[in-house]
Amino acid sequence: MIDSIFSKFLSALAASAMAALPVAAQAQNAEAQAEAQAQAQAPASPYDIPREVVMFEQQDPNVRSATAKVNGAVITGTDVNHRVALLLAASERTELAPEEMQQVRMQVLRNLIDETLQIQAAAAQEMAVSKQEVEQRYLGLAQQNFPQDPKQMDQYLASVGSSAPALKRQIEGELAWSNLLRRNVVPFINVSSDEVNETIERLKTSRGQYEYRIAEIYLSATPETAAAVQQNAGSIMEQIREGGSFQAYARQFSESTTAAVGGDLGFVRLATLPTEMAEVAQEIDVGQIVGPVAIPGGFVIMLLLDKRQVLTADPRDATLSLKQIAITFPEGISQDQANARVGEFAQAISTIRGCGDANRVADSVGASVVDNNSMTVRDLPEQLQSAMMQLQVGQATPPFGSLDDGVRVLVLCGRDDAQTADEPDFDQIMGRIEDERISKRAQRFLRDMRNDAIIEYN
Template sequence: MNRFGKTIRLASTAATLAVLGLVGASVAQAQEDGFQLPGDINFLGQADPNVRRATARVNGNIITGTDVDHRVALIAASNNMEIPAEEMSRLRLQVLRNLIDETLQVQEAASLDMEITAEEVDQAYTRFAVEQFNLSPEDMDAYLASIGSSARTVKRQIQGELAWDRLLRRNIAPFVNVSSEEVNEIVDRMNAARGQFEYRIGEIYMAATPATRDAVLSNANQIVAQLRQGGSFAAYARQFSQASTAVVGGDLGWIRIEQLQNPVLEAAARDLAPGQLAGPLEIPGGYSLLLLIDRRQIGMADPRDAVLSLKQISLDFPPGIPESEFQLRAEQFAAAVAEINGCGDADARAAAMGAEVIANDELAVRALPDALQPIMLELNVGEATPPFGDVQQGVRVLMLCGRDDPSQTSGPEFDELMNNLENDRINRRAQRYLRDLRRDAVIDYN
């Protein structure tokens, strides 16, 4: 158990097995678990793992190839990426699995008289279009068609999410209880660990055998390349990770480094700055990619929660300006900024040099780009950052006019801790619930 009272989520299924001493379990061990497996496997028919069937019938409900195509198009557009041909087969397989799960969830809700109506789905679709895209439902329909998807595939996903939420709220959540004593125990452990660092880490684990090692490594490197070009880590984790955290975008939550329980992963994570990626890292059973989402000290105020009062002084340049002239004017701008005597002098000095001033009195340090955060934390009131920018965007500085440091220590409150515990237990029961639905389903692949 970790200090939040949750079962520790290790970096992968293989890592879990390694910790328990079960990697490379013998046939005799498998037979003790109820399986009668021969030492040599002799298939009686063709078994080609590269052949994937794209459609299915789930308890009588059909999932078509078009359903898969539309969902793949939606994923590609939402992540603003072009899916390489070598990844498409795997993505389509994952999409089919997701569609099967959604179908099972909708069917289960209907069988228990909790059916989601078309009106509920339409209302949720309208909210989605307005809140996420600022589009009317009709314009949203047209947009989805333009990217090769459809309103039907989004509504199908919405129906599955609403059905599952209703099932959990009625069949699971009322039977999950967390006592005050459990939460107080967590608070005590947090106080004992005050000042120690904890990390919020994302993982993508890809299983490999000696026969598939090279192919998996190549695939992992392609994913890293896509991530470095701006791809969504959470999206790739949901699609490709084989760890249990795939369902939450690879997010391990807040953990201590040693909870990774693998020296390779621990060493890599310690060297990361927030936002940095590590991997592919070879570990028992496959490869892992790690993303350091954030880092904090337990029970201590985070300086990045300070709220700043800033003035941005920016100077734009006309299109087509020669590089030499840009450099000269940027140096003149930097020299002029250095002569500004605090924020009260900024507006007049900026006007004299033809620059623009924009003020913001409520900007948290953590809301700034990563490269600016450490610089802002070192500034005194009235000081400015070094100039930054380019010929297209212009040059600018940020001047610190005031800072309100966080007055309370960071860390979750009692109610938040209780909610975390409840949600964790609900999620674990939900996973078992979905596994039962899969086990009992009649699924025919076409």
Template sequence: MRVLVHVNNGVAKAPRIGRKAFLAVALAGIASIATAQTVPDQRVPDTGLNLPANFQFFGKTDPNIRKPTAIVNSAVITGTDVDQRVNMIIGVNNLNLKPEERDQLRMTVLRQLIDEALQIQEAKANEITVDPKEIDSGFNRVARNFQKSPEQMRAWLKEVGASERSLRRQVESDLAWNRLLRRRININVGEAEVKAMLERMEQSKGSEELHVYEIYQNATPDRAQEVYANMQRMITQMREGTPFDYLAKTYSEASTKAVGGDLGWIRPSMLPEELATAAAGMSAGQVAGPIQLPTGFSILYLAEKRKVLMADARDAKLSLRQVSISFPKGLTQAQATARAGEFATATQAIKGCGDVAKVAQAQGAEVVDRDGIAVRDLPPALQNMILPLQVGQVSAPFGSVDEGVRVLVLCGRDDPTAVNLPSVEQVQAKLEDERVNLRAQRMLRDLRRDALIEYR
């Protein structure tokens, strides 16, 4: 379920309890991403509140400093509940958080637990309950996705300071909320609408398409300053090496958080104008934000670009032969450079893959063969170096003093086939998901507005 109002083009379906919903997968190169600046300066965006230029505080100056516990319509969320969920997130993602980052995570988890309580309560008010056996099945499914038995999963949760109860509560809220959505929301997408979308896709063949990830947070005028500052801290964490998808799963208020903020492949015109403008100036691997939207703020990560319905050269499957040498310990930089130069001269003279064995033997090099490697599975720098090569050609030498120097010889390439239009069923499901997500966001927003929440 993706409950992000301003993004109506994602393909994520209702979240299923599983490893993908809990396990962060570090995005390659995120620690060294360049930041595409889309905010001209560090001023807080206009909130429309007509705030005075000079003022003083009366009473508590930081209402966010509170113990992370709450009573939600009589349901109690304890400090232990918060700590156990925090520990589970840290354990799953193998994080080493600073004290201030842990405090921020605790407040985010509290908001998530409040939402879960509201979802379960609303489901029960509509006579929807989740049988304990179903929760057992959900818990066991998560354990299998982590390649653990239920007993091993319980032991692991205890080891990291979490609990089975915390995970079971998350399973229950997901099951209850999705059932409530299916009961309340009836979306019908007509054949004419599906046909029109397929025609638009065909007309856009060859235009640019982006693979985008997003962190979105809603910001009412009274919270704009707080949310903007939080997102600036997230960008700082990314620069320090925190994976984008961990931050999305932890802090995003879009349901794409379940898949690390992944919006899938989309055309810029399908994004809100503010996000489309930011994405237009980005290169693959860049992050932009915080970007102000009518309903809040977003951070974008652009993973890749491609042409709509056109085969992507990076999907080609390669047969590669790697030739490598290592340097003995104690070799000086000058000696290593000289040896690498000799190796480069010899390998650049290779005449096709059949000539590799002879050159390798003369250089005392090791040869490794690999077939079926997709270009996109190589590091970005190697992708750019391999793509122009013809069969039989050799890459430039690369490596280091510690790990040795190597070259790649291209022995074969299977180019990708043409990309087909999605099926009618796929397009219909996508349109239905968009509308369900919009309705779900509104439902949860109304529940928050009407709830009685007492913080302690």
């Protein structure tokens, strides 16, 4: 915007200024008319949209309805509320700022629209997901989260403001999309043996170089929607940085096929990534989240889960034989009492003389012992990995834990170091290439479904 600056003339110059005004005004009017004519003749945009538009219906941008009809199927405000609650529960978030909540609700609505399209398309192609399939998957999740009493799943969902039907609807959408991809995308993906062998040769050539395990949240964008999508991606990043689960947001928001696995791409080499992602990946540390990164077709939020050297033995792949010694605390114990108990526990642990002595020490302080003979260093929490790699057989980690979860130590009873890295597996390489191509084709497939849909907003 150009601001006009008006000056007051001194009274001594008033007469000459007024005398010149008609000529100056005519010149300015002529220039303005010429500029207006030039703008009217110039193309406004690739879509021939005028530069200046008049809206016949004025709307408050802060008032948006979160309901829609998708080819006649209704998405209610309750559907949106329950799905938002499900997302916040999975992300371990209790509340959001009003602006963030509005953005989340709009994104959830878009997800529900896509989900509805997928369910409708599967039904139209006679691949509708059966109620039995949904119930079976739901029961599996319930048993995973509440192994003692899977029926508690319904109660838990209600307690966080969601519902069992909301989660079952999401399950139905995922299964429907999987069915559609199997029929309409997967059969048309071809990867030749030559392509796989070339990839294997490149891996061998790059032995010792780093490969990166990256999780992604991909949001597609066009030039017209880029600003809004970038803003939305920034909001998602802030919510994750404030404690939200990356995997939960990836499942809800990512438009990549990796959404079903929390955005996990697995281990990839930088050369296989878009240039923009590769440049970022090599600059960040494990556990760091970055974005939104502009890539062809949209934006991506990246989380570096791990990195390793190609075809090189990694100390974290060593297989461990461990004894876990743990104590728990009775309900209502004071902090001073807990500290004294932990001190007694730590003193007893310091007297261990090898794994054969672990049970005796545990009995002396009323601790429990659990054996694990097939865990790798990589399976341990990141905070414990470096400590574990410094231990000698027979030694224990420092105590760790909390009042709620108990305090424990891990005693190293044996370690089988990885001597050589696995050679590239033909089937795994082929599967990775196929997944990449399926992901790209799936994005186009969903875009075509949106273009053909009749969507009404209330």
